[in-house]
Amino acid sequence: xxxxxxxxCELPPQAESLRSEVREFLxxxxxxxxxxxxxxxxxxxxPEFSRKVGTRGWIGMTWPKRYGGHExxxxxxxxxxxxxxxxxxxxxxHWIADRQSGPLLLRFGTEAQRQxxxxxxxxxxxSFAIGMSxxxxxxxxxxxxxxxxxxxxxxxxxxxxxxxSNAHRAHYMIALFRTxxxxxxxxxxxxxxxxxxxxxxxxxxxxxxxSGSHHFNEVVFQDVFVPEDLRVGEExxxxxxVTTELALERSGPERYLSSFALLxxxxxxxxxxxxxxxxxxxxxxxxxxxxxRQMSLSIAGMLEAGQNPNLEAALVKDLGTTFEQEIPxxxxxxxxxxxxxxxxxxxxxxxxxxxxxxxSFSLRGGTREILRGIIARxxxxx
Amino acid sequence: MLADxxxxxxxxxxxxxxxxxxEQGQWPTSLWETVEESGLTVPLVPEAKGxxxxxxxxxxxxxxxxxRHAVPxxxxxxxxxxxxxxxxxxxxxxxxxxxxxxxxDDALTLRRAGTAWRLSGTAARVPWGGAAGxxxxxxxxxxxxxxxxxxxxSGRVTADLNLAREPRHTxxxxxxxxxxxxxAGDHIPANAIRLYGALIRxxxxxxxxxxxxxxxxxxxxxxxxxxxxxxxFQAIQHQLAVLSxxxxxxxxxxxHAFRAAEGGDARFEIAVAKIRAGEAAGIGAAIxxxxxxxxxxxxxxSLHFVTRRLWAWRAEFGDEGHWAAELGQAVARRGADALWPxxxxx
Ligand SMILES: Cc1cc2nc3c(=O)[nH]c(=O)nc-3n(C[C@H](O)[C@H](O)[C@H](O)COP(=O)(O)OP(=O)(O)OC[C@H]3O[C@@H](n4cnc5c(N)ncnc54)[C@H](O)[C@@H]3O)c2cc1C
Numbered sequence: 001x002x003x004x005x006x007x008x009c010e011l012p013p014q015a016e017s018l019r020s021e022v023r024e025f026l027x028x029x030x031x032x033x034x035x036x037x038x039x040x041x042x043x044x045x046x047p048e049f050s051r052k053v054g055t056r057g058w059i060g061m062t063w064p065k066r067y068g069g070h071e072x073x074x075x076x077x078x079x080x081x082x083x084x085x086x087x088x089x090x091x092x093x094h095w096i097a098d099r100q101s102g103p104l105l106l107r108f109g110t111e112a113q114r115q116x117x118x119x120x121x122x123x124x125x126x127s128f129a130i131g132m133s134x135x136x137x138x139x140x141x142x143x144x145x146x147x148x149x150x151x152x153x154x155x156x157x158x159x160x161x162x163x164x165s166n167a168h169r170a171h172y173m174i175a176l177f178r179t180x181x182x183x184x185x186x187x188x189x190x191x192x193x194x195x196x197x198x199x200x201x202x203x204x205x206x207x208x209x210x211s212g213s214h215h216f217n218e219v220v221f222q223d224v225f226v227p228e229d230l231r232v233g234e235e236x237x238x239x240x241x242v243t244t245e246l247a248l249e250r251s252g253p254e255r256y257l258s259s260f261a262l263l264x265x266x267x268x269x270x271x272x273x274x275x276x277x278x279x280x281x282x283x284x285x286x287x288x289x290x291x292x293r294q295m296s297l298s299i300a301g302m303l304e305a306g307q308n309p310n311l312e313a314a315l316v317k318d319l320g321t322t323f324e325q326e327i328p329x330x331x332x333x334x335x336x337x338x339x340x341x342x343x344x345x346x347x348x349x350x351x352x353x354x355x356x357x358x359x360s361f362s363l364r365g366g367t368r369e370i371l372r373g374i375i376a377r378x379x380x381x382x
Numbered sequence: 383m384l385a386d387x388x389x390x391x392x393x394x395x396x397x398x399x400x401x402x403x404x405e406q407g408q409w410p411t412s413l414w415e416t417v418e419e420s421g422l423t424v425p426l427v428p429e430a431k432g433x434x435x436x437x438x439x440x441x442x443x444x445x446x447x448x449x450r451h452a453v454p455x456x457x458x459x460x461x462x463x464x465x466x467x468x469x470x471x472x473x474x475x476x477x478x479x480x481x482x483x484x485x486x487d488d489a490l491t492l493r494r495a496g497t498a499w500r501l502s503g504t505a506a507r508v509p510w511g512g513a514a515g516x517x518x519x520x521x522x523x524x525x526x527x528x529x530x531x532x533x534x535x536s537g538r539v540t541a542d543l544n545l546a547r548e549p550r551h552t553x554x555x556x557x558x559x560x561x562x563x564x565x566a567g568d569h570i571p572a573n574a575i576r577l578y579g580a581l582i583r584x585x586x587x588x589x590x591x592x593x594x595x596x597x598x599x600x601x602x603x604x605x606x607x608x609x610x611x612x613x614x615f616q617a618i619q620h621q622l623a624v625l626s627x628x629x630x631x632x633x634x635x636x637x638h639a640f641r642a643a644e645g646g647d648a649r650f651e652i653a654v655a656k657i658r659a660g661e662a663a664g665i666g667a668a669i670x671x672x673x674x675x676x677x678x679x680x681x682x683x684s685l686h687f688v689t690r691r692l693w694a695w696r697a698e699f700g701d702e703g704h705w706a707a708e709l710g711q712a713v714a715r716r717g718a719d720a721l722w723p724x725x726x727x728x
Contacts, residue, residue, distance in 0.1 A: 004626075004632045007643055019726065086722045154592055233384035260722075267718040274714045280703050283710030287657035289425065289634040290650075290725060312630075318626045379599050 001135040002076060003378040004311045008294065009301025015079045022083040025056060030087055035350040038088020039261040039357075042254060043215050045169050047127070050094035053084075054124025059098050061108060068119030074304035077251065078297065085257040092166055097121040099173050101129040103126035104192075108233035108241050113194065117172070129167045130249075131175030131195065131219065132242065139370050141176070142186045142239060146194065146221060148177035154227040155179070155193070157201075160220045167217040168204050173197055176242050179235050190238030194230040201225070211341065211356040251299050256292040256320030258361055259327040259354050263289065264317050265347050266331055281330050288323050292316065311378040314371040321368065328354050346381065352382040385443045386437075390452035393666040393695065401687050404454035405547040409513050414478060415457055419609035423457060427474055433464065440464075442640035443454050446633075449589025449695075452687045454548065457512040458478050458582035463518035463570040466574065469567030477515035480534070481575045482508045484554060484699055490555065492530055492563065493521040498515040499523075499560035499613040501532060504552060507698065511551025512539055518567060520574040527572050544694035546687070569646040577652055579699030581643060584655035586637040587663045587695050591629040591687045594670040597685060598622060601674055618673060625669045628662035635659055640728065646705035650728060 029049065030038070038045070046220030053059055057114040063078040084091050102121050105113055120126035128305025137144045147157025157177060167173060173195045197204065201224035208215040233241050263285055270278040295316045302309040331337070331351055338344070339352035376382050395413050404410055417423060425440040427433020434440070442485060445458045456478045463479035482505035484492050490503040502517060508517070511534065517531045538554035599622055602613030612618050632655075641656035654709035667689040671678050678685040696702070716724060 004630070006630055007635075008634070008637050053383070080404075082726070264718045265715055266719060267721060270714055272715050272717065274710060276707055278709075279710030279714065280706040281710065282713060283653070283706030283708065284657055284661070284702065286709055286713050286725075287635070287654040287706065290654045290728070291631050291638075291658045293725065294638045295631065296633045314629050315623075315630055318623070319631060369620070372620040372623035373616070375623035376613075376616075379619075379622055379626060381599065381602060381613040381619050381622065 003380070004309075004315065006295055006298040006312060007301060008188050009075070009297045009304075011075055011079065011297070015073075016077050018076055019079050019083060021056075022058070022080050023087075023090070025052075026083065026087040026089055027337050028072045029367055030089060031090060035088075035261050035265050035346050036353045038142065039259070039350055039353055041085055041088040041090065041258075042092055043213075044088075044090025045092040045094045045127075045166055046090040047124070049090050050124035050126070050127070053091075053094060054122055057191050057370055058119060059124055060102055060122035063102065063118060063122065067106070067114050068122035070122075073296075073299050078300035082253045082257070082293075083277070086260055093127045094121070094124045096130060097126060097128040097167070097171070099252060100245050101172075101326075103248055104232065104374075105194075107244065108192075108237070110229070111145055112229060113232070116143050117194070119327075119360070124249070126172065127168050127170040129164050129170035129173040129197065131161045131163060131164055131173040133163045139367055141242070142190065144176060144178060144190070146175075146177050147181075148179050148191065148226065151225070154225055154229075155231070157195075157221040157224040160218060161217050162207070162217050163216045164204075165217050167197060168206065170197055170215075172234065173219070174245075175183075176238050179238075187239040189236055190242070191235045192232040192238045192241050193226050193377070194232060195224070195226055199226070209356075209360075216337075240289060241272070246366060247308070247310040247313055250317045250371075251303065251309060253293070253296045253316040255365070256289070256296060256323055258321075258324040262327050262331060262350055265350055266327070266334070269335055269347060278334050281334055285323075285330060287326065288326075290322050290324060295319070311375060314366075314374040314378075317365065318362075318368055318371045318375070324361045325358045328358055384440055385447070387420070387518055388444055388512055388570050389422070391416065392453055396451045396453050398684055400689075401454060401684075402454060406567040410454060413453075416456060417453075417455065418476065423459060423460040423478075424464045424474060424615035426669075427468040431468050432474065438640045438644040442585055442636045444635060445473075446589040446592075446636070447586040447588030449691070450593045452546075452590070452593075452691055459509050459514075459579075459584060460579045462582055463516075466518050466520065466566065466570070467531060467562075469570065470564040472529065472531060472562045472564050475516050475531070478510060478513060479516050479518055480508055480510050480514035482511075482517050482577055483575060484577065484579060486573075486700065486704065490519050490521045492519075492521045492528055492560070495525075495557075499530065499563045500557045501530060501555045501560055502556045502557055502707075504594065506552045506643075507542070507544070507550040508553050509698075511553050512541060512549055516561070517553065518575075520570065520572070522572055523563075527566040527570055527574070528563055529566045529570070531561045532558055533561060544698070545586055546611040546690040546694045548691070548694065550698075571649065576699050577649065578643075580635075580656040580705065581648070581652045582638055583695045583699055584632070584639060584652070584659040587659040587692055588629070588632040590661055590692045590695070591625075591632050591659075591666045593688050594666050594685075595622070595625050595629045595690075598625060598670045598673045612673070615664045621669045621673060625666050625673075628669075630665045632659035632666075649711070650724075653705045653712075656700060656705045657702045657709065660696040662706075663696045667692050715719075 618721035
């Protein structure tokens, strides 16, 4: 009766030797990072670090060798990713491309696009942003209005994207535009494009988040020319492609590890002899963590087996973000420290950072409500 | 496949009538005989010793199904008890077996009396302490962990029930004769009964949660209000999404613990599973009842056979607080920087 299932996944021995390699690399690279910096892992945009990761062969690990990939298993990639995230490595300059833009091109891109973009991605030299949301289209993504009109040799784009993480630093954006308008069928007439973020007519304006940081942006398109050969996939196939891309975006360990650094510091703070109350709270969080990791690994196993774990990914993301949001709550309940920003102890700053970031965990990549809707559809309720 | 065989057997035989009769104290003799004849009670006993010669994966399939179908037998207990006996090189008697001590503070003392052994002490909340023919005890003696087999009748029995009206007896042993005793197999800690009891309860809870999900989804598509199935309301859809998440989490945690048991030391995974499944049981039972409305709150409806078991099982062999305290202390003792290496080594 169940539309989903989680088989346990066992990591092969070669994945474990890879793990030690990654750990050693990260120890050398991240030595001095503070807990708050580590917690910013996927906000951390560090092209030099990404190039080093590329040199080690840890970007595009599962892709064909002819595109610069390494033809390794999804499970080995999983190990690299979870080690990076647990250590709080600054992965933002490469991992959007590794996680979704590259795989999208592999699946739907032309041979020329693959040749042109994938090798540079695997070297850690080419970074991507995700151009989906618009001012009037968040959860209802299919309602987007930014238009790409046919002109000789390509398309002319007008409109705006918002919340585009790292648009100001990424080289390219994979953007969803409307190529055809049919009020009766909003899912039809969408297409995806590779857009050079330095194209004439593009204005990228910072949007400062509630904590005062700048990581996402508004991206305005004014008569921006996109050549025909940078359309990804068929014209009009954008909706199918973007849902595939979203499944890739939701399937990884990043969806339960965002507050991991705070759990580690919580253990430090309660000492080796915690009281009963602290021990109970800590034991419960570790039980959730261990279970989420097995669920997330199980998804990696399904990807490795060529299955389509969309539902499972939605389910783990909802559970995982709930867990990520709970850790700061538990710290508040147990330790009674004030969250701070810019001053205070490492723990206070880390708590301050995550307290302010936590609301976004259940928004980015599809809100909690949208995920539960996807699960309900899987249950046959809609 | 074992899963199909077990599902068919329990679907056919564990009927509402049978469950109600069991709640009235009637032992389901013929169901037990079928289960025993099919080898389902001894998946972990080698074939040479009369068992099914299976793995913990097989045990998991059976125990989870027992939970899903609310099987009113000490089947999971017998699986663990027979494994402990055969692991210690002892023969496994026929008939239902149970386990003691269940609770942390109940200590049973084994002592040598000449060539024989005797057992003293009180064990509360022993599952089916009356119906089971034998009790398997793990206790320390001579500085090692021993497995001992006693006739159930060799102790004083004070009858009691859990919330699901499953027998949970108090057994008082007064220098009771031990039928057989031997040092426990490898990796068997002194708290093995509580530990492996927690293991089986976590998989039973996972099975129970799967039942709640299936029933609640079905009910939501059948029951109509305001001119549509209640499952068409987003509030209900989201509740059922949460139920499916809890069911999945409990299932993965329990399966992982059984896999770890295959490898030997499963203390970490079992604590994780009992904590996670116990929490899921509380959340899941609440959602299932909310979705079912008043009809699910009646004795007439079958939902309570599983929800009352979840509430009871959650507390048995150590509740979430108990295991979370142990796990939290262990994690803290290892130190903050050991958490990730320890976790990924499992
Ligand atoms: C930190 C961060 C980074 C991001 N980065 C990117 C990026 O790089 N690229 C990009 O394209 N987007 C990005 N986003 C945008 C993100 O995808 C959207 O925030 C998200 O899809 C929700 O859209 P919205 O914010 O407009 O909220 P809305 O869709 O307006 O939703 C507001 C509330 O209403 C609820 N709601 C909406 N529809 C329904 C419904 N049908 N049923 C029930 N409830 C509903 C939502 O769940 C939410 O609680 C980012 C967001 C954040 C917070």
